[in-house]
Amino acid sequence: MLSFILRRFVSMIVTLWLIITLTFFLMHAAPGNPFEKEGKGLPDAVAANLNAFYNLDKPLIVQYGLYLQNLVKFDLGPSIANSSDSVNKIIARGFPVSFQLGLVAILFAIVTGIALGVVAALRHNRLIDYVAMVIAVIGISVPSFVLASLLIKYLAVEWKLFPTATWGTWQHVVLPALALAFSPIAIIARLTRTNMLEVLTAEYIETARAKGLSPATIVFKHALRNAILPVVTLLGALIANILTGSFVIEKIFAIPGMGKYFVAGINNRDYSVIMGTTVFYSTLLIFMMFVVDVLYSIIDPRIKFHGKEREG
Amino acid sequence: MEKLLEVDGLQVAFKTHGGPIQAVRGVSFTLHKGETIAIVGESGCGKSVTAKSIMRLIPEHIGKIVGGKMLFQGKDLAQLPEKEMREMRGSQISMIFQDAMTSLNPTISIGEQIMEGIIRHQKVPRSEAKRQATEILQLVGIANPESRLKQYLHQFSGGMRQRIMIAIALVCKPAILIADEPTTALDVTIQAQIIELFQTIQRKTGVSIIMITHDLGVVAKIADRVNVMYAGKVVESGPVREIFYNPQHPYTKGLLSSMPRLDADRNIPLSPIPGTPPDLFAPPAGCAFAARCEYALEVCRAHQPEETQLGSKHVVSCWLQDPRAKKLTTAQQSPTGT
Numbered sequence: 001m002l003s004f005i006l007r008r009f010v011s012m013i014v015t016l017w018l019i020i021t022l023t024f025f026l027m028h029a030a031p032g033n034p035f036e037k038e039g040k041g042l043p044d045a046v047a048a049n050l051n052a053f054y055n056l057d058k059p060l061i062v063q064y065g066l067y068l069q070n071l072v073k074f075d076l077g078p079s080i081a082n083s084s085d086s087v088n089k090i091i092a093r094g095f096p097v098s099f100q101l102g103l104v105a106i107l108f109a110i111v112t113g114i115a116l117g118v119v120a121a122l123r124h125n126r127l128i129d130y131v132a133m134v135i136a137v138i139g140i141s142v143p144s145f146v147l148a149s150l151l152i153k154y155l156a157v158e159w160k161l162f163p164t165a166t167w168g169t170w171q172h173v174v175l176p177a178l179a180l181a182f183s184p185i186a187i188i189a190r191l192t193r194t195n196m197l198e199v200l201t202a203e204y205i206e207t208a209r210a211k212g213l214s215p216a217t218i219v220f221k222h223a224l225r226n227a228i229l230p231v232v233t234l235l236g237a238l239i240a241n242i243l244t245g246s247f248v249i250e251k252i253f254a255i256p257g258m259g260k261y262f263v264a265g266i267n268n269r270d271y272s273v274i275m276g277t278t279v280f281y282s283t284l285l286i287f288m289m290f291v292v293d294v295l296y297s298i299i300d301p302r303i304k305f306h307g308k309e310r311e312g
Numbered sequence: 313m314e315k316l317l318e319v320d321g322l323q324v325a326f327k328t329h330g331g332p333i334q335a336v337r338g339v340s341f342t343l344h345k346g347e348t349i350a351i352v353g354e355s356g357c358g359k360s361v362t363a364k365s366i367m368r369l370i371p372e373h374i375g376k377i378v379g380g381k382m383l384f385q386g387k388d389l390a391q392l393p394e395k396e397m398r399e400m401r402g403s404q405i406s407m408i409f410q411d412a413m414t415s416l417n418p419t420i421s422i423g424e425q426i427m428e429g430i431i432r433h434q435k436v437p438r439s440e441a442k443r444q445a446t447e448i449l450q451l452v453g454i455a456n457p458e459s460r461l462k463q464y465l466h467q468f469s470g471g472m473r474q475r476i477m478i479a480i481a482l483v484c485k486p487a488i489l490i491a492d493e494p495t496t497a498l499d500v501t502i503q504a505q506i507i508e509l510f511q512t513i514q515r516k517t518g519v520s521i522i523m524i525t526h527d528l529g530v531v532a533k534i535a536d537r538v539n540v541m542y543a544g545k546v547v548e549s550g551p552v553r554e555i556f557y558n559p560q561h562p563y564t565k566g567l568l569s570s571m572p573r574l575d576a577d578r579n580i581p582l583s584p585i586p587g588t589p590p591d592l593f594a595p596p597a598g599c600a601f602a603a604r605c606e607y608a609l610e611v612c613r614a615h616q617p618e619e620t621q622l623g624s625k626h627v628v629s630c631w632l633q634d635p636r637a638k639k640l641t642t643a644q645q646s647p648t649g650t
Contacts, residue, residue, distance in 0.1 A: 203409060204417040209369055210409075211429040211480065212401035221428075225419050300419050301464045 008293070012286045019282045020071070020275070024064055027274055034080040034269045054080055054271075067275065076276035081268040087276030090261050095280070097167060098246055098257035104177040105242050109184035110235075114228060116185065117192025121227075122219065124197060132189060139186025144245050148179035148252045165254040176253045180245050184238045188231055195227035202226070229300055236292040240285055313344035316384070316520050317366070317488060323379035324358070324365050333592050335361045337544035338380065343488065348514065348521040350535035350552070352528065352567070356589055358544040359524045363490045365390075366522070367407050368397045384488075403433040406481035410493040412473035416465045416480075423461030426480050433484045448479045451516070452509060471502035475509065482513060492524045507533050528571050532556060537625070540564045543590050543600035550626035560628040562605045599631065607632055 076087035120132040156164040250259035265273030324336035382389040409415040430441040449457035495503040548561040566585040587604035602612040620633035
């Protein structure tokens with residue numbers, strides 16, 4: 001177990017380094033710079049001073065080295081567009097908001113998705129199964145920003161059930177979380193249903209019935225555990241899906257989360273904000289993947305961190 | 313001997329797109345206390361369906377008991393509400409399946425799979441369930457039961473897995489143990505061990521066993537009485553010695569002679585029963601075996617044979633037993649019949 005975590009940790013660091021390097025050079029390869037907007041350049045002397053302040057006058061490889069040096073100290077540097085703000089501060093401000101939204105969306109997606117999938121499988125080929133699967137197809141095919149607009153139009157503007165936008169109370173979380181969670185719900189529901197249908201015909205389910213166990217015990221203890229394994233595998237990708245989706249959704253709902261700063265950072269060519277948010281999100285995602293792997297082996301004891309525990 | 317289970321005229325049909333398929337067409341047998349009966353026959357003859365029907369394990373939307381009675385403890389299992397049937401399963405009647413690898417849950421520890429039945433039926437605390445689980449693992453011959461309880465299916469060998477299945481089935485001390493081909497998926501050496509385990513357990517607990525198998529070697533070793541099934545019916549039944557030494561139904565004879573023998577000349581090919589079992593969507597009007605039977609008479613194709621009592625317990629359903637038919641031994645010399 002320990003050696004597994006160590007090995008994973010090293011590979012996580014390597015992955016992160018690759019992401020940092022790629023983003024850094026791609027970002028600098030794009031034409032333009034933070035101080036140049038729509039062709040209107042700054043006076044040369046001012047530009048030279050600014051460049052010197054942000055180390056932009058040094059060769060790219062030196063900038064890269066300096067960036068890594070600061071990164072090791074967890075210093076993501078000052079924001080270029082707004083020099084009074086450091087990237088660390090921006091993240092500290094934006095992330096709690098995004099985290100709340102993401103967490104609500106993910107939990108909602110997992111619970112609703114699995115519930116829908118299980119119900120559909122248990123009522124296979126009956127009305128509720130068809131209804132659930134139609135919802136799933138809609139969820140997979142409708143992009144979250146379209147859904148977000150519809151939610152705002154009906155639930156917020158016409159029926160006035162929830163606030164249209166911005167952030168603050170729990171009511172503000174509902175609509176964006178719903179918009180974010182909808183397609184993951186659909187994916188999880190379909191996957192759960194398919195696996196559940198397969199698992200329910202497994203012989204160990206018959207054994208469980210032969211023990212006289214109640215249908216509820218059979219479904220939740222014996223079937224669900226085996227049926228959600230593939231869902232757990234998918235979880236890593238779904239979390240990524242929700243994270244990236246949140247950039248758009250935060251923009252639509254005017255939520256002061258990470259997405260807002262990320263998008264603004266790109267528009268302003270704010271190098272340190274782009275790098276900082278990318279590094280931060282990459283770290284988060286890589287860590288999530290690791291958590292999913294550990295989770296996987298907890299649910300399915302056959303998956304071990306090292307393959308030597310078999311006996312004959 | 314005390315009668316424990318009386319199956320009388322059991323009929324089971326499966327729903328399919330092509331119409332109902334009559335898998336079991338009137339099976340009757342009696343199981344006494346402490347005895348082992350075998351149900352033998354080739355694949356698709358309805359032996360497993362019979363077993364699962366006693367447990368009422370066939371889901372309603374797939375297949376149904378359409379006739380017959382199954383009397384157990386004064387109750388007809390065929391009519392018992394599902395809730396009462398659940399109380400029976402695992403506590404009064406238990407079942408062992410063919411392949412323990414797929415019949416046990418891979419993601420739940422062995423201990424939990426044994427204990428959940430105990431907790432379900434005896435309503436005892438976990439510590440007591442654990443004690444019983446340890447005890448039963450010891451009984452089925454698994455060393456270090458305490459530490460083994462925490463392990464998972466993939467950490468056991470094939471023979472051990474089958475022992476665990478047996479432990480799960482026996483842990484609530486059922487009156488009847490139904491074993492559906494319990495040795496088919498095992499190596500021959502392990503088969504012998506498992507069969508011996510059945511015998512040991514029966515001696516210790518007095519459980520009655522219904523052994524479903526197509527392996528006549530297993531039957532000879534363990535069964536007191538044998539029911540030979542063909543196309544959803546019992547065609548011959550009797551004490552094991554009678555069936556092996558004095559088979560009266562041509563199908564039973566065919567089964568016995570198709571079994572390879574150690575002392576036979578290896579140049580003589582095995583003698584299989586030619587042909588295939590009948591289509592159970594539309595079972596034949598007469599004897600189902602007539603089409604493959606080398607002794608078949610005209611009456612065989614048109615009418616179902618009646619049961620004929622031979623000796624005190626030997627029963628056979630075959631037209632050759634009719635006084636007007638030729639005897640099996642004489643018929644053998646002129647297989648064309650009348």
